[in-house]
Amino acid sequence: MSGHPEIERESMDYDVVIVGAGPSGLSAAIRLKQIDPDLSVVVLEKGSEVGAHILSGAVLDPAGLDRLIPDWRDRGAPVTTEVVDDNFFMLGAAGQVRIPNALMPPLMNNHGNFIVSMGNVCRWLATQAEELGVEIFPGMAASRVVWEGGRVKGVVAGEMGLASDGTPGPNYEPGMELHGKYVFIAEGARGSLAKKIIAALKLAQGHDPQKFGLGMKEIWEVRPEKFRKGRVVHTMGWPLGRNAGGGSFIYHFENNQVLVGFVVHLNYANPHLYPYMEFQRFKHHPMVAELLEGGRRVSYGARAITEGGWQALPDLAFQGGVLLGCSGGMVNVPRIKGNHNAMMSGIEAAEAAAAAIASGREGDRLAEYDAAVRGGAIGADLRAVRNVKPVWSRLGLVASLMLGGIDMWVANLTGWNPLGTWHHGKSDAAATGKAADFAPIDYPRPDGRLSFDRLTSVAFSFTNHEESQPCHLRLKDPAVPIAVNLPQFSEPAQRYCPAGVYEVVNDGPTPRFQINFQNCVHCKTCDIKDPSQNIDWTTPQGGDGPNYPNM
Amino acid sequence: MKILVPVKRVIDYNVKPRVKPDGSGVDLADVKMSMNPFDEIAVEEAIRLKEQGVAEEVIVVSIGVRQAQETLRTALAMGADRAILVVAADDVHQTTEPLAIAKILAAVAAEQGAGLVIAGKQAIDSDMGATGQMLAALLGWGQATFASKIAIAGGRATVTREVDGGLQTIDVALPAVITTDLRLNEPRYASLPNIMKAKKKPLEEKTAADYGVDPAPRLEILATREPQGRAAGVRLASVDELVGKLKEIGVV
Numbered sequence: 001m002s003g004h005p006e007i008e009r010e011s012m013d014y015d016v017v018i019v020g021a022g023p024s025g026l027s028a029a030i031r032l033k034q035i036d037p038d039l040s041v042v043v044l045e046k047g048s049e050v051g052a053h054i055l056s057g058a059v060l061d062p063a064g065l066d067r068l069i070p071d072w073r074d075r076g077a078p079v080t081t082e083v084v085d086d087n088f089f090m091l092g093a094a095g096q097v098r099i100p101n102a103l104m105p106p107l108m109n110n111h112g113n114f115i116v117s118m119g120n121v122c123r124w125l126a127t128q129a130e131e132l133g134v135e136i137f138p139g140m141a142a143s144r145v146v147w148e149g150g151r152v153k154g155v156v157a158g159e160m161g162l163a164s165d166g167t168p169g170p171n172y173e174p175g176m177e178l179h180g181k182y183v184f185i186a187e188g189a190r191g192s193l194a195k196k197i198i199a200a201l202k203l204a205q206g207h208d209p210q211k212f213g214l215g216m217k218e219i220w221e222v223r224p225e226k227f228r229k230g231r232v233v234h235t236m237g238w239p240l241g242r243n244a245g246g247g248s249f250i251y252h253f254e255n256n257q258v259l260v261g262f263v264v265h266l267n268y269a270n271p272h273l274y275p276y277m278e279f280q281r282f283k284h285h286p287m288v289a290e291l292l293e294g295g296r297r298v299s300y301g302a303r304a305i306t307e308g309g310w311q312a313l314p315d316l317a318f319q320g321g322v323l324l325g326c327s328g329g330m331v332n333v334p335r336i337k338g339n340h341n342a343m344m345s346g347i348e349a350a351e352a353a354a355a356a357i358a359s360g361r362e363g364d365r366l367a368e369y370d371a372a373v374r375g376g377a378i379g380a381d382l383r384a385v386r387n388v389k390p391v392w393s394r395l396g397l398v399a400s401l402m403l404g405g406i407d408m409w410v411a412n413l414t415g416w417n418p419l420g421t422w423h424h425g426k427s428d429a430a431a432t433g434k435a436a437d438f439a440p441i442d443y444p445r446p447d448g449r450l451s452f453d454r455l456t457s458v459a460f461s462f463t464n465h466e467e468s469q470p471c472h473l474r475l476k477d478p479a480v481p482i483a484v485n486l487p488q489f490s491e492p493a494q495r496y497c498p499a500g501v502y503e504v505v506n507d508g509p510t511p512r513f514q515i516n517f518q519n520c521v522h523c524k525t526c527d528i529k530d531p532s533q534n535i536d537w538t539t540p541q542g543g544d545g546p547n548y549p550n551m
Numbered sequence: 552m553k554i555l556v557p558v559k560r561v562i563d564y565n566v567k568p569r570v571k572p573d574g575s576g577v578d579l580a581d582v583k584m585s586m587n588p589f590d591e592i593a594v595e596e597a598i599r600l601k602e603q604g605v606a607e608e609v610i611v612v613s614i615g616v617r618q619a620q621e622t623l624r625t626a627l628a629m630g631a632d633r634a635i636l637v638v639a640a641d642d643v644h645q646t647t648e649p650l651a652i653a654k655i656l657a658a659v660a661a662e663q664g665a666g667l668v669i670a671g672k673q674a675i676d677s678d679m680g681a682t683g684q685m686l687a688a689l690l691g692w693g694q695a696t697f698a699s700k701i702a703i704a705g706g707r708a709t710v711t712r713e714v715d716g717g718l719q720t721i722d723v724a725l726p727a728v729i730t731t732d733l734r735l736n737e738p739r740y741a742s743l744p745n746i747m748k749a750k751k752k753p754l755e756e757k758t759a760a761d762y763g764v765d766p767a768p769r770l771e772i773l774a775t776r777e778p779q780g781r782a783a784g785v786r787l788a789s790v791d792e793l794v795g796k797l798k799e800i801g802v803v
Contacts, residue, residue: 049583120581137743171740173739175742256572462563547563550581
C-alpha cells in the first residue's frame with residue numbers, strides 16, 4: 001500500500017539483499033563475504049542506526065558467534081559479562097521460592113553464556129561486516145516487496161517524504177529498488193514484509209500458527225552495592241498468575257546496569273489484561289523493589305517475540321529468498337533464547353546462497369537452507385523443547401513446569417520426547433476472549449519511582465516519527481475498533497500496546513479511536529493481538545522509531 | 552564562491568540525556584549521535600545556494616572525534632561536495648570549546664578560500680551559541696546571525712534575522728558568516744542513491760595541530776546536574792477538597 005507503484009525508481013542489482021541488520025541478517029552478510037569476498041551484499045535497516053531497533057534480553061549462547069567469528073574475543077566483541085550465577089524463582093505476591101538448579105533441565109543451564117546488549121553486539125557485527133565490504137544502510141526501511149511472478153526479486157527501500165494523505169510531499173524521495181539473486185528477510189518477529197510473503201506464498205500452510213509473546217524491558221542503573229555482575233534471575237508466577245503465561249528476567253550486566261524485563265504470552269484470554277501494567281506492578285515485588293530502590297531507569301522498550309518454535313516454523317525458503325531468524329520464528333521458549341539460532345540461520349542461508357550463486361543459480365528456492373535449519377543445530381535445539389509452550393498454554397504454568405519439564409528432561413537425556421508433539425491451538429488473536437466473560441483487573445497507579453506511566457516510559461525509548469507522514473498502522477476497516485472491538489473486547493489495543501499508541505477518546509457524542517503513531521516502538525503486538533486482525537503494521541519512514549541505546 | 556559549512560556531531564535530539572554518575576558531564580556511552588539540527592539547516596541552505604548557481608562548491612567540515620566522519624557522510628549524502636574532518640579529540644567525552652573551534656574554522660576558511668560560512672546558530676548539546684560570532688571576529692568578516700531568510704546578489708547578502716518579537720533584515724558584504732535559525736528551510740532527506748554516491752566523495756582528514764590550534768578546553772566544568780524530577784500529583788475527590796488544599800499551601 002505504501003508508495004506509488006507508478007513512480008520511476010532507480011534500481012541496483014546485488015548478489016544478496018538482506019532486510020534487517022539484526023543478528024541473523026548481519027551474520028548472513030558476514031558469512032557471505034567470508035565465503036566469497038566478491039559477492040555484493042547489501043543490508044537495509046529501518047532503524048536510524050544499527051542497533052536502534054534491537055531489543056533482546058539478553059543472555060547469549062555464543063554457539064552462533066563461535067561458528068561465525070571464532071576469534072570474536074580478540075576482535076573486541078562486546079560479549080564480556082559471563083553468567084556466574086543462575087537463579088529461578090516462583091513468585092508469590094509477597095515472597096518467592098527458589099527452584100533449585102538441580103531440578104532444571106540441563107539445557108536451561110546458562111553456564112558458559114554471556115549477558116549482552118544485543119544492540120551493541122549488532123553494532124559490532126556491523127563493523128565486522130563493513131570491514132569485509134558489506135554495504136549497510138541504516139535509516140532505510142524496506143517498505144515493499146518487488147515481485148517477478150511468484151519470485152521475490154527484491155525490495156523497495158528508502159521511500160521518504162510522503163505527506164499524511166500518502167501523496168509525495170515537497171521533500172519526497174522515491175527510494176530505490178534493490179534486486180538480489182536472493183533476498184534474505186531478516187526483520188525479526190512479525191516482520192511487515194515477511195508477513196506479506198508468508199501470506200502470498202502460503203509458507204505457513206501445513207504448520208501450526210505462529211505464537212508470540214510481548215517482551216518489555218528497562219535498563220536500570222542500580223546502587224553499586226546491589227550490583228552483582230553476571231547474575232541471572234528468572235521468575236514466574238506473580239503478578240500474572242493464571243491470567244497469562246509469561247515471566248521476568250533480571251540480568252546484572254555491566255557498569256551497575258541491570259536489565260529488567262517482563263514477557264507476557266500473547267495468547268491470554270482476558271482482554272482486560274494490561275501487559276505494561278503487569279510489568280510495572282512486577283517491579284514492586286519485594287525482591288525486585290529491593291534491587292531497584294535508589295536506582296534510576298535509563299531506558300525502556302518493547303518487542304514481540306516468537307514462541308511457536310518447532311511446530312510453527314513456516315517454509316523458510318521461497319522462490320528468490322529465505323526467512324531468517326525470527327522472521328521464521330526460532331526462539332527456544334524455555335531457554336528464553338533465540339539469538340544463537342538467529343545467527344546460525346544467517347550462516348546456513350549464506351552458505352546455501354553462496355553455493356547456489358557459485359553454481360550459477362539465482363532466484364530459485366533454496367530448499368537446502370530449509371533442510372539445514374530443520375535437520376541441523378537449530379532444529380535440534382527447537383525440537384527438544386517443542387512441547388513446553390503448548391503444554392503451558394493448555395494446562396497452565398505448574399503443569400508445564402512438571403510435565404513440560406519431564407518432557408524436556410527426557411529429551412535432554414535421550415533425545416526422545418515422551419509427549420510426542422503437542423500442537424498450538426488458536427492464533428493469539430483468536431485466543432482473546434470476550435470482555436463480558438472476564439472481570440476487569442484493577443492495577444495500582446505507578447508511583448513514579450519504581451513504576452511509571454506509559455507515556456513517561458515511551459519517552460525513554462527515544463522514539464520519534466516524522467509527523468507529516470501517513471500513519472503506518474493501517475486499519476483494514478476503520479469502523480472495527482469502535483463498532484466491534486469496543487463492545488466485544490473493550491478494545492484491548494488500549495492496553496496491549498506497550499507504547500500507548502491506541503486510545504479510545506470520549507470527547508464527542510460517540511467514542512472515537514485515535515492512533516498516536518508517533519509513540520510506536522515497532523514491537524508489532526497490535527498486528528498480532530488485535531482480535532479482529534484489523535491492524536496492519538507497515539513500516540514508517542526509515543530512521544523513525546525507537547533509538548534504543550544498549551538494548 | 553565556495554561555501555564552508557561546519558557540522559557538529561551531537562547527542563541525537565530524540566535522546567533524553569543523562570548525567571554521568573560523577574557529575575562530570577553528560578553520559579555519551581551507548582548514546583545515539585547525529586548532526587546538530589541547526590547545522591543540517593546550514594547544509595541545506597548551502598546546497599540550495601549551489602543549486603541556484605550562487606555557489607560553486609559546498610565544503611563541510613567537522614571538528615572533534617573521528618566518529619564525526621559519519622556526520623560528514625550525512626552532509627555529503629545531502630549534497631555537499633567534499634568534507635574535511637579535523638580530529639581534535641580522541642574521547643567522545645572530550646569537548647572542544649567555541650574559541651578553539653572558531654580558530655580552526657578560521658584557518659580552514661582561509662586555506663579553502665571560502666567566500667561564505669554558513670553555520671548553525673548553536674549546537675543543541677552545549678548551547679553556547681558563540682562559534683559563528685567568534686569566527687566572524689577572527690576572520691574580520693561581517694556576520695548575520697539567526698537567519699530565517701538569505702538572498703545573495705552582487706557580493707552582498709540580504710539576511711532576515713529572527714529577533715525578539717519580530718524580524719530584522721540586514722545587508723552584509725561578503726565574505727561573511729551567517730548562522731541559521733530553525734525556520735530558514737526544511738532540510739532534505741539523504742536519499743539512498745545519494746548515500747551510495749556519498750561513499751565515494753572525498754573526505755580529507757586533518758588534525759587540530761595541522762592548523763596550529765591547541766584544542767584543550769579553557770573552561771572547567773564544576774558540576775552537571777539533571778533537572779529535579781517533578782513530584783507525583785494527587786487525585787482529589789471534590790472541589791471542596793481542592794480549595795482546602797490550596798488554602799493549606801496558602802495560594803488562596
